[in-house]
Amino acid sequence: CKDRLVSRSLQATAVAVHATPDPHPCPGPAAEMVLSQRQRDELNRAIADYLRSNGYEEAYSVFKKEAELDMNEELDKKYAGLLEKKWTSVIRLQKKVMELESKLNEAKEEITLGGPVALKRDPKEWIPRPPERYALSGHRSPVTRVIFHPVFSVIVSASEDATIKVWDYETGDFERTLKGHTDSVQDISFDQTGKLLASCSADMTIKLWDFQGFECIRTMHGHDHNVSSVAIMPNGDHIISASRDKTIKMWEVATGYCVKTFTGHREWVRMVRPNQDGTLIASSSNDQTVRVWVVATKECKAELREHEHVVECISWAPESAHPTILEATGTESKKSGKPGPFLLSGSRDKTIKMWDVSIGMCLMTLVGHDNWVRGVLVHPGGKFIVSCADDKTIRIWDYKNKRCMKTLSAHEHFVTSLDFHKSAPYVVTGSVDQTVKPPGTIPRPLQLPPAILDALVHHGPHPLSSDSMTCPFM
Numbered sequence: 001c002k003d004r005l006v007s008r009s010l011q012a013t014a015v016a017v018h019a020t021p022d023p024h025p026c027p028g029p030a031a032e033m034v035l036s037q038r039q040r041d042e043l044n045r046a047i048a049d050y051l052r053s054n055g056y057e058e059a060y061s062v063f064k065k066e067a068e069l070d071m072n073e074e075l076d077k078k079y080a081g082l083l084e085k086k087w088t089s090v091i092r093l094q095k096k097v098m099e100l101e102s103k104l105n106e107a108k109e110e111i112t113l114g115g116p117v118a119l120k121r122d123p124k125e126w127i128p129r130p131p132e133r134y135a136l137s138g139h140r141s142p143v144t145r146v147i148f149h150p151v152f153s154v155i156v157s158a159s160e161d162a163t164i165k166v167w168d169y170e171t172g173d174f175e176r177t178l179k180g181h182t183d184s185v186q187d188i189s190f191d192q193t194g195k196l197l198a199s200c201s202a203d204m205t206i207k208l209w210d211f212q213g214f215e216c217i218r219t220m221h222g223h224d225h226n227v228s229s230v231a232i233m234p235n236g237d238h239i240i241s242a243s244r245d246k247t248i249k250m251w252e253v254a255t256g257y258c259v260k261t262f263t264g265h266r267e268w269v270r271m272v273r274p275n276q277d278g279t280l281i282a283s284s285s286n287d288q289t290v291r292v293w294v295v296a297t298k299e300c301k302a303e304l305r306e307h308e309h310v311v312e313c314i315s316w317a318p319e320s321a322h323p324t325i326l327e328a329t330g331t332e333s334k335k336s337g338k339p340g341p342f343l344l345s346g347s348r349d350k351t352i353k354m355w356d357v358s359i360g361m362c363l364m365t366l367v368g369h370d371n372w373v374r375g376v377l378v379h380p381g382g383k384f385i386v387s388c389a390d391d392k393t394i395r396i397w398d399y400k401n402k403r404c405m406k407t408l409s410a411h412e413h414f415v416t417s418l419d420f421h422k423s424a425p426y427v428v429t430g431s432v433d434q435t436v437k438p439p440g441t442i443p444r445p446l447q448l449p450p451a452i453l454d455a456l457v458h459h460g461p462h463p464l465s466s467d468s469m470t471c472p473f474m
Contacts, residue, residue, distance in 0.1 A: 042079070042082075044063075044067040044069055045069060045071070045078075045079045045082075046079050046082040046083040046086070047063065047067075047083060048060060048063055048064055048067070048069055048071060048079075049079045049080055049081070049082065049083065050083040050084070051063060053080070053081075126379075126381070126425035135435045135436075136155075136157075136167050136172065136174070136435060136436040137434065137435050138165055138174055138177075139157065139159040139161050139163070139165065139434045139435075139436075140159070140161040140434065141159050141160035141161035141184070141434060142159065142160045142413075142414075142416060142431070142432040142433075142434060143157050143158070143159050143416060143417065143430030143431055143432075143434060143435065143436055144158050144159060144160060144184065144185060144186055144187070144416055144417065144430065145157070145158040145185075145186070145187050145188050145416075145417045145430065146158075146417045146418070146419055146428045146429065146430040146436050147188055147189070147190065147419045147428075148169075148419050148420075148421050148422070148426070148428065149190060149194050149211075150190055150192060150193070150194045150422065151193070151194040152194065153168060153169050153170045154166060154167065154168060154169065154175070155167045155169045155428050155436060156188055156190075156197065157430055157436045158185035158186070158187065158188045158199060159184070159185060159434070160184040160185075161184075162179070162181045162182060162183055162184060162185060162201070162203075163177050163178065163179055163181075163185065164177070164178040164179075164181075164185055164188060164197075164199055164209075165177050165178075165436075166178070166214075167436065169426070169428070176214060178197075178199075178209060178214060178216075180207055180216045180219075181199065181201040181203050181205065181207065182201070182203045183201050183202035183203035184201060184202040185199055185200070185201050186200050186201060186202060186226070186227060186228045186229065186230075187199070187200050187227075187228065187229045187230045187231075187271075188200075188230070189230050189231045189232045189239075190211070190232065191232040191236045192234065192236060193236070194211060195210070195211055195212055196208060196209065196210065196211060196232065196236070196253070197209040197211045198230045198231070198232050198239050199230065200227035200228070200229065200230035200241055201226075201227060202226040202227070204221070204223050204224070204225065204226065204227055204243075205219050205220060205221055205223075205227065206219070206220040206223075206227060206230055206239060206241050206251065207219050207220070208220070208239070208253065208256070218253075218256045219256070220239075220241075220251050220256045220258070222249055222251075222258045223241065223243040223245050223247070223249065224243070224245040225243050225244035225245040226243060226244040226268075227241050227242070227243045227244075228242055228243060228244060228268065228269065228270055228271070229241065229242040229269070229270065229271040229272045229273075230242075230272075231272060231273055231274055232253075233250075233274050233278045233295075234274060234276065234277060234278040235278055236253065237252070237253055237254070238250050238251060238252060238253060238259070239251040239253060240272050240274060240281055241272065242269035242270065242271060242272035242283055243268075243269060244268040244269070246263070246265050246266065246267060246268065246269060246285075247261050247262065247263055247265075247269070248261070248262035248263075248265075248269055248272050248281070248283055248293070249261050249262075250262075250295075260295075260298055261298075262281075262283075262293050262298050262300075264291060264300050264303075265283065265285040265287055265289070265291065266285070266287040267285055267286035267287040268285060268286040269283050269284070269285050269286075270283075270284050270285055270286065270310065270311065270312055270313070271283065271284045271311075271312070271313055271314050273314055273315065273316060274295075274316075275316045275341055276316065276318065276319070278295065279294070279295055279296070280292055280293065280294060280295065280301065280341065280357070281293050281295060282314050282316065282343055282357075283314070284311035284312065284313065284314045284345055285310075285311060286310045286311075288305070288307050288308065288309060288310065288311060288347075289303055289304060289305050289307075289311065290303075290304040290307075290311055290314060290343065290345050290355065291303050291304070292304070292343070292357050301357070302355075302357055302360040303360075304343075304345070304353075304355050304357075304360060304362070306353060306362045306365075307345065307347040307349050307351070307353065308347070308349040309347050309348035309349040309372075310347065310348045310372075311345050311346070311347045311348075312346055312347060312348060312372060312373060312374050313345065313346040313373065313374060313375050313376050314343060314344065314345045314346075314376075315343070315344045315376050315377050315378060316341060316342070316343055316344075316378075317340065317341070317342040317343065317344060317354075317378045317382075318378055318380065318382060319340075320380070320381065320382035321342070321378045321379075321382030321383070322339045322340055322342065322382070323382070324382050324383050324399070324400055325339070325340070325342050325354070325363070325399075326339055327400060328363075328364070328399055328400040328401075328402070329354075329356075329363040329364060340356065340357065340358065341357045341358065342354060342355065342356055342357065342363070343355045343357050344376045344377075344378065344385065345376070346373030346374065346375065346376040346387060346389075347372075347373055348372040348373070350367070350369045350370065350371060350372065350373060350389070351365050351366065351367055351369075351373070352365070352366040352369075352373055352376050352385065352387055352397070353365050353366075354366075354399065364399065364402055366385065366387075366397050366399065366402065366404070368395055368397075368404040368407075369387065369389040369391050369393070369395065370389070370391040371389050371390035371391040371414070372389060372390040372414075373387055373388075373389045374388055374389055374390060374414070374415060374416050374417065375387060375388040375389075375415070375416070375417050375418040376388075377418065377419070377420050379396075379420065380420060380421075380422055380423070383398075383400070384396050384397060384398060384399070384405075385397040385399050386418065386420060386427060387418075388410065388415035388416075388417065388418040388429055389414075389415060390414040390415070392409060392410060392411050392412065392413065392414065392415060392431075393407050393408060393409055393410055393415065394407075394408040394410045394415065394418065394427065394429060395407050395408075396408075410429050410431070411429065411431035411432075411433050411435065412431075412433045413431050413432040413433035414431060414432040415429050415430070415431050416430050416431055416432060417429065417430040418430075
């Protein structure tokens with residue numbers, strides 16, 4: 001009868017749930033799974049409770065008789081819902097086992113690639129590897145920007161909680177909070193010495209901080225709306241800022257005076273960044289364009305149009321990347337022999353574009369992110385592009401072959417910002433989940449215990465010395 005079949009099926013299934021397979025089965029026919037008498041008794045009572053509580057009365061009576069069960073009220077309470085609990089536990093554990101197996105396989109692959117071979121690997125080949133060394137918590141609102149100090153082992157983060165926080169990335173320790181803004185801090189930038197830090201905010205101000213004394217030494221007013229981006233020029237004498245008021249302004253560091261205003265964008269200017277020698281600045285906007293400006297004349301040198309949504313972020317390609325870019329795009333050097341300059345842009349249209357500014361042409365489009373692209377950088381070695389997005393991932397792109405070579409799950413929420421250390425193989429990210437994550441390098445794999453070795457994954461070795469493999473954090 002149907003109820004009898006139900007009880008038999010349940011018993012067979014439950015045996016599978018209860019039984020533990022031999023991790024080293026003998027060759028030949030599948031080894032039979034064996035339960036102890038106590039396990040059988042618990043299993044039978046759990047099945048009986050399931051049959052009765054779900055209305056299989058006939059099957060319950062038959063099963064109770066065949067299993068010779070003596071059910072009473074006290075036992076009924078003990079085994080109530082036990083079968084369902086065990087079943088859901090098994091499903092949850094199976095899922096966890098699959099996740100751990102996946103991570104273990106990835107770790108083994110990374111260790112294979114990052115072991116003795118990594119010790120000899122060219123620094124240009126280093127790419128981020130999971131997991132992160134720390135998740136730095138302290139902000140009370142989404143993190144908007146994270147950057148490395150150019151000299152010290154320090155990370156600085158800005159947040160919508162109106163604060164700037166300083167962290168030691170070698171120890172993971174929080175060092176201090178810089179307070180002064182009254183609304184969301186949107187962007188931060190160091191000068192090349194690391195002695196000055198500029199910040200901008202939705203409170204419509206730009207602040208200049210003495211990073212040695214951690215004091216605000218100047219506040220600049222002049223924008224009429226949210227100031228969304230700031231950068232200290234390479235010469236250290238000027239600061240540039242971009243705003244929702246559609247303008248870009250240049251400020252004198254010594255006096256705090258606005259000395260130039262660049263106009264042309266038709267909507268909110270999201271980001272502004274100077275090139276390496278400070279002769280050009282690039283800006284991105286809600287008007288779906290990227291503009292390149294000549295600093296000396298305020299002339300718009302190029303208006304780059306191909307994105308189909310807001311352009312969130314931009315980044316200049318360093319000269320170290322020019323040979324790879326030329327090889328990847330088939331672009332010939334100009335008669336002067338100096339290629340570029342080249343610019344990257346990331347957009348809410350989920351794409352990353354590479355531009356040759358000299359001719360105003362898009363050289364390639366990288367597609368792969370599943371949500372808004374919030375940050376994009378060229379790897380210091382010049383061979384890869386690293387990006388972050390609202391799909392919660394970091395992606396590493398082999399742009400020579402126009403493919404995404406690695407995707408890292410970085411945060412539990414949108415990844416809003418990333419920065420790449422200029423001389424060490426570290427990347428730091430910030431997120432709407434209010435955390436800052438700097439992943440770590442991988443120590444000498446062969447000197448680690450097997451259990452740790454199986455669990456460890458991350459970056460290549462420290463570039464300064466193959467004899468000092470530390471595990472900082474990023």
